[in-house]
Amino acid sequence: MLAASAALVATSAAGASQAPRGSAQVAKSQQLAVLNHDTAALSRPQLGASAAGEVNEVRPITGERTVLPVVATTTVHGAEWLQVLLPGRPNSHTGWIEASAVTQTTTEWRIVVDLAARKVSVYYDGALTRTFSAVVGKPSTPTPTGSFFVEETVPLAADIAGTPFALALSARSDALAEFEGGPGQIALHGITNIGGIPGTAVSHGCVRLETADITWLGEHISSGVPVTITN
């Protein structure tokens, strides 16, 4: 049970779940937690609570520090706790970590993927800055919906499918438990070496974009940026 004095404060990430479409309101900034070491995310803001997930200090592909969006904060017995979005299954799950385990910062970037419109919209400081047409998941392997984030931005060599960048998301496929040894991780990546026509739904769940578009994203979007995927 939480201390009676604990006050839960929702952060701007709560807005991420309110799927913006068209002229929808988008939060101007997002609080982020950069992990300082491996840590356990707990089901409640209390030492000894059951684990909600386990998070390494660094991401597995690039080795960059793990950055998690903060969805709420609270103080328990004088200690600040952060409720963060976690990577992996179940999709969009959250956990509590102590603020002392992280460095806090913010981002003004936010991405919204509209599966029905098959478009990717990019916001900065609450304003729409770019919209890209995209390939999304086909009906048998749909792109999952929910509140996610960019786990890491991965530069890809020229002969890799999806080059030149993949924005690896915290989302995992609801249809594929694994994919060629991988965990069914969803990414925004290019169409090079894999194909697809933007505006169609033919992928295994990833979101594919034209080379110029994914290049722009790869050069602007870093870890922790919230990604909302809506139907």
Added chain:
Amino acid sequence: MTAGSLLVAPLALSAQAPVGLGTAGGFAVLAGSTVTNTGPSVISGSVGLAPGSAITGFPPGIVLNGTMQVANGVALQAKNDLVTAYNDAAGRSSTETVAADLAGETLTPGVYTSASSLGLSGQLTLDAQGNPAAVFVFQAGSTLIVGSGSQVNLIGGAQACNVFWQVGSSATLGTGSAFVGNILALTSITMTTGATLQGSVLARNGAVTLDTNTITRATCAAGTPTTTTTTTTTSGGGGTTQSVTGATGPIGPLTHKKPKHHKPKTLKPATPSAIKHPKPKPVTPKPVIPTKASPPAFTG
């Protein structure tokens, strides 16, 4: 109506324009010779270097909301713009000569000058007096030395984006200090352990040296004045009582064939173990995933 009510209030606010940073304004860190980081620094804003090319310490440092620009046209342009900005700040007419130590001062907008060094051994308050566009320029003839634990507070709507420190030689931010503003130094800038900055470190000719710092590039908010803002150090490292490993497993080869259909898996509960403190890591550039050796397997 009395005669007194017709009087215009004395002009209390500065008419200074902000120092135009040009393309350097997109950088949280910009240097001429090297950028060296130690520890888990978090940089919000781009990191640039020119003409030097040695940026080390990322990771464990991380750059968010920006990119690395090393010895390229973008970095060179930013450096050129920094020279212009530096000369602009250095050339402004002083409104007041200040003591070498700014601790305990509450200053209104203006251009503050010290012919030699400037320092801060405690708390400095900058009061914009309700004008969020108010500009503060500090001119140090030689060094800027910020003592351990010192801090700058912004009140009256003052914004970090409108604070500029023109430093004639080099600047040092002490351990755990919480500083505000864009530091434009002729030579080098050093942030010691745990120092935080709401602004940018822009070194024309020399190095920027970081150690477990948080730097957030300052952007100006349009419109309403803020109340009181105090920068704080949130960097941790003290650890929790629990730590576990093995979150997201390594991702296998990237192919787009033979999808396997869903097999629900049970997540393992976390196992408490010893605290894992940050450990030194060799400096490696962000890898480009090579050819088909072991690329990541996204679902495609």
